[in-house]
Structure formats: C-alpha cells, structure tokens
Amino acid sequence: MPQTLLNKVAVITGGGSGIGRATAELFLSEGAKVVLFARSAAPLEEVAALAPARVLTVTGDVTVGEDLARLATATSRRFGQTDILVPAAGIARLAPLVHANASEIDLQLQVNFLGTLNTVRTFVPHLNSNAAVICLSGRMREGCGLGAFNATKAAVAATARSLAVELAPRRIRVNCIAPGPTDTLMWRKIGVSPKQTEQLLAKLTGPLKTAQLGTPQDVAEVALFLASESAGHVTGQEIVVDGGNAAG
C-alpha cells in the first residue's frame, strides 16, 4: 500500500505526549518527516528513536514567540517548507469559572488559544500551498469545572474558521478536531488527586458505550484524514471525535 504522507513535512507541537504523540507516530508510519516540539526533551527523543532520519525535535514553549520562531527556522533548515501543521500543545485546569484563579485562566488562554494562534501565524510564511493545518479544539460537559478550558477551545475553533478563509487564497486548509474526553496525561495534570480525576472523567463521559474515554489513536486517525489529499475539499470545519458523547 502506498504511504499516505510520503515525504510530507509535518510539524506537531505537543508531540511528546497523548494526541500529539499518537499523531506523530501515525504520520511517521505513513512516510512523513516529522518535527516535534514541546518543553520536555525526553519524550520527544523517544518518538525520534522510531525513525531518527525523519524526525527533528525542538524544545520550547508555545507561549514564547522566540521559541516558535526557532522551531520554524529549524524546520525549514532541516526539511524545507511545511506541508502539515498540528498545533496540539494544550493544557487543562480544573476549577469552576466563578472560583478559578485568574492566573490559571490566563495560562490556559496563553497555551491553548494564543499558543495555537501564534504557532499558525509563525508558520504562515513557511507553509506550502495545499498545506493542512489541524487545530485541537474540544468541548467538555458544562458544570464539571472546565469552563475556562472550554472557552479557550471555543476560541481555537473560531480562530481556525477565520484562518481557513484568510488562507484559502493560498489553498491552505485549516480544520479543527474536537476530541471528547480522551485518555491522555492531560487529565493527570489538571491539579487534583487521581481519585478526583477518575470521578471527573466518569462525569465527563456519557452514557453511551461508544462515548467512554477515547484513545489518542482515535484522534490521530482523523488528523491523518485531514492531513491527506482525501480531505482536499475540507476546510473551515470542526470534526468531533467523542464517540457520540455530546449527542448521548
């Protein structure tokens, strides 16, 4: 079978863990050259070990403009123009909106919304025509303490729609994937105990059997579709990958 992304250059922020990592591994298996970005080097190196000749790792923070600029420069020096951009770096913090600490709300805005927007803005001059940008939005059930997270993700979805229109003259497609609750380390870093995390995830997942926790691979498969030529006429869309959670 021919590889879907043979020799395509894919840049993935948050590529050391969860959805970003699963996407990186799937893209590598489909022949892509992959650039991984996150703050911790070790997880990125684990992915790089799968195909050292086709992986570049860059450490940095999506909230720091110089780090994003360094990522773009390193990518073009090693692999040339970028065909696929997946700004997947993101965080969640648990706190009802009325009680949430302002600095935690701001951090989620900085990483999830501005981090995504600034990653795309930095890469615009480095994107090939026909490039695909795949953002990570998402919407958790209201009333569970993820209001600030939901607000940042709504901003990502709105931004992706605008960017799809702005970049259409260059035939660059911009889409979003909205994962439902997905089994990644994000949930271990929300600021509560493992037991409280389990209780939260039980509240967030719906009654449908199909809406139990998704896997990072479920999301990566949709990212592969959006990155591929099969999605050549798909832009400005948000694809929900939640096993029917929102519907059930």
Ligand SMILES: NC(=O)c1ccc[n+]([C@@H]2O[C@H](COP(=O)([O-])OP(=O)(O)OC[C@H]3O[C@@H](n4cnc5c(N)ncnc54)[C@H](OP(=O)(O)O)[C@@H]3O)[C@@H](O)[C@H]2O)c1
């Ligand atoms: N898991 C879910 O249920 C779910 C649902 C909806 C949407 N999403 C979204 O999907 C995306 C991936 O999340 P995930 O669940 O795979 O989370 P994850 O397993 O925690 O992975 C997050 C990745 O982002 C990186 N990251 C975090 N802050 C960063 C920063 N300031 N600069 C650079 N890299 C940073 C992390 O590495 P370092 O810490 O080393 O930097 C890690 O590689 C996020 O945008 C998330 O909001 C997830």
